[in-house]
Amino acid sequence: MKPALASSPASVEPARKQPAIQVSNLSIVFDSNRRQIIAVDRLSFDVAPGEFVCIAGPSGCGKSTMLNTIAGLEVPFEGDILVEGSRVYSPRPDVGMVFQQPHLFPWKSVRRNIAHGPRMLGKSTTEANAIADDLIAMVGLKRFADAYPNTLSGGMQQRVAIARALANRPRVLLMDEPFGALDAQTRAVMQDNLLELRDRIKATIVFVTHDIDEAIVLADRVLIMSAGPGRVLREVAVKLPRPRSNSIMVEPTYLALKKDCLDVIRAEGLRAFNQSDAS
């Protein structure tokens, strides 16, 4: 009889970390005026724990629909989405979402906007306010804790929206063009703020943007989607050193990555244009 092995070859292999997000063969279809619109067609990708993934792609390719589905706001027509290994059926507190517009409660102060989520999860007012005050400090709005949204600039409101999305300590943060409505200067400041924040919160982030500079500055990996219905056309790993700020935009490695992304986007734009012209 053979002696029992102390460990089989399989058991000495390093265990692969479970992805934070697994999107498998996802299709999303809308019924509109008696015709079906395929918003997303058999889309698959994984996001590793703690990874920052940016998604770029032409208008209408299904980026928002896909993000809403990961957030549990839309239902897949086919396929699966797992977050931290469990299937998404509806919005959940471990997944936070930030939209292009801040959507704050206008009748609540900054503190009470941020404390809202923890209060809904049963925290006392004191506990929820303590969580809010920590986040208010993190996003640099201490002087505005008692202010109301209509007295804040767009960038400040968006910082409140980010703090609010973080209040339930999500493992996954989904951001749908969160800086898309801001001017260029505020946007650059917000990108730097987000990079600092990300180092502290350690969440997995999926960030949709039309701006390829923004995608490369922020991401560990950029997924470029095809024209609708969207699928992943190219994955670009961004191995630029961290900590980063948007001052890296002039470096040669950065410019080479940008060219790579823009070439793919241009070729896809042309393909989609020719296709629509032919049909």
Ligand SMILES: Nc1ncnc2c1ncn2[C@@H]1O[C@H](COP(=O)(O)OP(=O)(O)OP(=O)(O)O)[C@@H](O)[C@H]1O
């Ligand atoms: N509720 C809906 N009902 C019908 N069609 C929809 C609905 N939501 C989205 N669509 C369609 O699904 C497709 C994908 O839309 P989606 O908003 O996800 O694209 P996107 O890539 O986020 O676009 P953009 O970059 O312009 O925000 C589009 O053709 C859109 O018209």
